[in-house]
Amino acid sequence: MIDLNTxxxxxxxxxxxxxxxxxxxxxxDKKWQPILNNDEIMxxxxxxxxxxxxxxxxxxxxxxxxxYTYPPNLGQEAIHIAAGMVTKKQDWLVPAFRExxxxxxxxxxxxxxxxYFKGNEDxxxxxxxxxxxxxxxxxxxxxxxxAGIGYAMKYQQEKDVAIFAYVGxxxxxxxxxHEALNFAAVWEAPVVxxxxxxxxxxxxxxxxxxxxxxxxxxxxxxxxxxxMVDGNDIFAMHEALxxxxxxxxxxxxxxxxxxxxYRAGAHTTSDDPTKYRSKEEEELWAEKDPLxxxxxxxxxxxxxNFETEDELIAEFKKRIxxxxxxxxQHPDYKIEDVFGFMYQEMPDELKRQKNIYENYLGAVx
Amino acid sequence: MKVMNLVQAINDALDLKLAEDKNVVVYGEDxxxxxxxxxxxxxxxxxxxxxxVFDSPLAESGIAGSALGMAISxxxxxxxxxxxGFVFPAMNQILSHIARFRNRTRGxxxxxxxxxxxxxxGINALEHHSESPEAYFGHTPGLKVVIPSxxxxxxxxxxxxxxxxxxxxxxEPKRIYRAVKQEVPEEKYILPLDKAKVxxxxxxxxxxxxxxxxxxxxxxxxIAKQKGYSVELIDLRSIWPIDRETISLSVRKTGxxxxxxxxxxxxxxxxxxxxxxxxxAFLSLEAPPSRLTGFDTxxxxxxxxxxxxxxxxxxxxxxERLIKY
Numbered sequence: 001m002i003d004l005n006t007x008x009x010x011x012x013x014x015x016x017x018x019x020x021x022x023x024x025x026x027x028x029d030k031k032w033q034p035i036l037n038n039d040e041i042m043x044x045x046x047x048x049x050x051x052x053x054x055x056x057x058x059x060x061x062x063x064x065x066x067x068y069t070y071p072p073n074l075g076q077e078a079i080h081i082a083a084g085m086v087t088k089k090q091d092w093l094v095p096a097f098r099e100x101x102x103x104x105x106x107x108x109x110x111x112x113x114x115x116y117f118k119g120n121e122d123x124x125x126x127x128x129x130x131x132x133x134x135x136x137x138x139x140x141x142x143x144x145x146x147a148g149i150g151y152a153m154k155y156q157q158e159k160d161v162a163i164f165a166y167v168g169x170x171x172x173x174x175x176x177x178h179e180a181l182n183f184a185a186v187w188e189a190p191v192v193x194x195x196x197x198x199x200x201x202x203x204x205x206x207x208x209x210x211x212x213x214x215x216x217x218x219x220x221x222x223x224x225x226x227x228m229v230d231g232n233d234i235f236a237m238h239e240a241l242x243x244x245x246x247x248x249x250x251x252x253x254x255x256x257x258x259x260x261x262y263r264a265g266a267h268t269t270s271d272d273p274t275k276y277r278s279k280e281e282e283e284l285w286a287e288k289d290p291l292x293x294x295x296x297x298x299x300x301x302x303x304x305n306f307e308t309e310d311e312l313i314a315e316f317k318k319r320i321x322x323x324x325x326x327x328x329q330h331p332d333y334k335i336e337d338v339f340g341f342m343y344q345e346m347p348d349e350l351k352r353q354k355n356i357y358e359n360y361l362g363a364v365x
Numbered sequence: 366m367k368v369m370n371l372v373q374a375i376n377d378a379l380d381l382k383l384a385e386d387k388n389v390v391v392y393g394e395d396x397x398x399x400x401x402x403x404x405x406x407x408x409x410x411x412x413x414x415x416x417x418v419f420d421s422p423l424a425e426s427g428i429a430g431s432a433l434g435m436a437i438s439x440x441x442x443x444x445x446x447x448x449x450g451f452v453f454p455a456m457n458q459i460l461s462h463i464a465r466f467r468n469r470t471r472g473x474x475x476x477x478x479x480x481x482x483x484x485x486x487g488i489n490a491l492e493h494h495s496e497s498p499e500a501y502f503g504h505t506p507g508l509k510v511v512i513p514s515x516x517x518x519x520x521x522x523x524x525x526x527x528x529x530x531x532x533x534x535x536x537e538p539k540r541i542y543r544a545v546k547q548e549v550p551e552e553k554y555i556l557p558l559d560k561a562k563v564x565x566x567x568x569x570x571x572x573x574x575x576x577x578x579x580x581x582x583x584x585x586x587x588i589a590k591q592k593g594y595s596v597e598l599i600d601l602r603s604i605w606p607i608d609r610e611t612i613s614l615s616v617r618k619t620g621x622x623x624x625x626x627x628x629x630x631x632x633x634x635x636x637x638x639x640x641x642x643x644x645x646a647f648l649s650l651e652a653p654p655s656r657l658t659g660f661d662t663x664x665x666x667x668x669x670x671x672x673x674x675x676x677x678x679x680x681x682x683x684x685e686r687l688i689k690y
Contacts, residue, residue, distance in 0.1 A: 119666040119667025120669070137493040174424050202395045202402065333672070350662070360682060
């Protein structure tokens with residue numbers, strides 16, 4: 001369990017990541033017991049496997065030309081699944097664009113996600129996830145929104161609400177990252193900032209991005225308690241996020257987690273990582289794969305086995321395919337969809353532009 | 366001469382200026398090792414060194430503002446905004462400082478820098494990857510704003526932009542990055558930054574376009590030609606300043622004008638061009654000048670682009686309507 005002593009022991013200036021299991025899934029401390037019970041651990045395994053399967057299938061849909069540019073999550077899933085377990089229904093999720101498992105846990109459907117990456121804004125409605133913001137492409141810009149939501153939650157005296165806001169390592173160079181930390185700190189806003197440090201901003205490695213010792217130290221100057229965590233260790237992430245949420249909702253203000261991980265796939269399906277990194281490096285990180293480590297823990301703790309994994313994956317694939325087909329069967333993109341959501345009421349000028357276009361279409365029919 | 370597409374021509378211009386002028390540096394997000402997400406700067410870091418061609422931290426405002434610092438102290442930075450929609454965090458630096466530094470300091474400091482921006486839609490991209498923000502820059506006093514549509518123009522205009530004593534917004538129509546190929550001189554040449562170009566002479570109507578809309582206009586003109594119409598096509602090339610002379614001479618001759626832009630309609634380049642046509646050629650007009658532009662809406666994600674992007678058929682239809690007016 002994390003407490004104030006842990007925060008002291010893992011002060012970002014010491015540059016040690018909070019970690020509970022090793023690369024094979026063995027607890028580093030023999031006396032350590034997970035706060036998750038066996039059912040929860042097995043569920044985390046299934047959720048992680050599901051995210052991975054869905055993510056790989058998304059990449060293959062893109063390769064088949066059935067979907068446009070997509071940002072793969074491969075290798076970062078432990079962060080998302082841990083966040084999913086910690087995030088409550090009343091919490092807000094402020095995404096960047098690479099947090100698939102966390103979105104699913106928040107109630108976003110795969111159908112919506114596929115629809116969005118097929119190129120339809122209808123996929124950003126998130127019908128069953130009212131407190132989920134849309135994907136934010138301009139890097140780090142979403143973080144200041146999180147500070148504002150945090151202020152609103154406090155002002156409206158909503159208790160037990162945290163805002164989980166995501167950014168990548170590259171995003172910590174943007175001004176908005178720093179403004180968001182400062183605003184949230186000054187307002188004591190209940191924001192949990194999660195920096196997914198996957199080592200690369202497209203092609204640019206972390207060492208070219210910053211001279212900071214690590215990314216968690218960036219919280220110190222803003223008086224935001226910060227913790228660097230092994231992001232491929234689902235138990236460490238779960239404990240860290242649980243602590244961070246508790247910190248935020250108890251009125252102590254924001255918390256920053258740097259989750260150290262590795263983007264095992266490309267930045268997006270348009271990117272080719274062989275241009276800028278080595279196979280050796282990829283293989284080194286594959287040893288730290290979050291699914292492998294979780295399965296290692298489950299095996300050595302004797303709480304489950306993977307004899308039915310193939311069937312499980314087959315069942316997942318069926319579900320994922322049917323979600324994708326539902327996205328493909330979504331109604332055609334209409335002219336109304338271009339114009340209809342610009343204002344609450346469509347101004348006459350927009351009606352006029354729409355009419356002119358429709359008249360043209362009528363004339364050439 | 367060598368056959369090049371737009372990407373290669375821009376790369377060639379950068380290569381040439383990097384070799385010729387030690388004060389030229391090229392930087393931005395992923396432009397160094399990776400050679401840019403569109404591969405425009407490919408090979409330049411290896412050739413010219415990592416202190417001349419490099420990846421900066423991920424911060425567009427920082428990229429633009431630091432370039433001003435370099436520019437006022439004797440260097441010639443050419444920076445890249447990775448996508449049109451990513452220039453917005455840099456707008457503070459561009460509007461508040463880059464465009465105004467010369468005037469504010471009464472000429473003590475000039476800002477000889479180039480901001481390259483791949484722009485425009487029609488490439489099935491994510492949000493913020495398909496914008497046409499040229500009007501913001503054209504509306505900002507102190508900037509020169511150019512958009513080449515051919516490899517030949519791209520090379521000559523980029524060299525001119527780098528040599529220009531003032532800040533130049535150099536917008537690159539990414540939709541046709543690799544679609545247009547032509548013979549380009551391998552040696553250095555300079556093209557003006559303030560001149561439109563008559564791409565095709567015609568008698569009955571003047572079509573004015575730029576960037577990726579040139580190709581759509583050319584297809585439209587081929588359709589119109591089959592119906593017997595004679596169309597003059599002008600590639601605007603410079604968004605600011607606008608080449609009044611070329612436009613007014615043409616419209617006075619043809620008596621009709623159609624402006625085609627991908628950018629949204631209101632307060633956009635088409636509005637400015639039609640004002641100029643009214644000022645310069647009003648008495649020659651045989652039909653009200655017309656514009657086909659993007660709607661005053663957010664450019665839709667890929668599945669909606671079919672409604673937003675201007676098709677050759679639509680341009681041809683409007684050409685015919687104006688000629689029959």
